Amino acid sequence: MKSDIIRIDNLGGGFSDAIAAAASTAAYRGLNEKESKQLQLLTEEMMGLIRGVTGEVEATFWVESEGRAFDLHLGTKTAMNWKKRENLIDSTTNQQNEAATTFLGKLRDIFEQAMAADVPLTPHELPGDIWYDAPQKPLEDSEWDGYEKSVLHRYADSVRIGIVGGEVSMIVRKTFE
Numbered sequence: 001m002k003s004d005i006i007r008i009d010n011l012g013g014g015f016s017d018a019i020a021a022a023a024s025t026a027a028y029r030g031l032n033e034k035e036s037k038q039l040q041l042l043t044e045e046m047m048g049l050i051r052g053v054t055g056e057v058e059a060t061f062w063v064e065s066e067g068r069a070f071d072l073h074l075g076t077k078t079a080m081n082w083k084k085r086e087n088l089i090d091s092t093t094n095q096q097n098e099a100a101t102t103f104l105g106k107l108r109d110i111f112e113q114a115m116a117a118d119v120p121l122t123p124h125e126l127p128g129d130i131w132y133d134a135p136q137k138p139l140e141d142s143e144w145d146g147y148e149k150s151v152l153h154r155y156a157d158s159v160r161i162g163i164v165g166g167e168v169s170m171i172v173r174k175t176f177e
Helices: 015-028 033-054 082-090 103-116 128-133 147-155
Strands: 006-008 059-066 069-077 158-164 167-175
Touching (some): 006 015, 015 059, 033 082, 033 147, 033 167, 147 158
Antiparallel strands (some): 059 069, 069 167, 158 167
């Protein structure tokens, strides 16, 4: 069974619809209340993870289920950089880009990693007036704290993320006994 595809936007539109889709799929498959709440929690946390890492949410969400196995799907586009890529891959169960499984996929992934690398500029590469106005120590960065990742790793059976260019697809799998 596959649920309807739900569009989620930056303003929170579709968020409650995604939670409702997880709940209705859980009810259709006969999950008890505790299991249904777990599925809804996984849905919330995967949307939070994508938003926390990419800083944006223009995404699609749907649930696929067979028996008591559930795959929560989330896809989005983002301007990829090294830090986002690292945080996304670090959020997976196996620490790998699921889109890089074939030889050509691995080759493309290597090129994309190189293109996403953030290269720091040295003082002689910046005009003097800009260099002297820039802070000389690192600014406090509002880093993603990884809370969503820890929840997903605790309750999900697997978290897979595929990155191709700026397209990110995430699949969270949970099978209930």
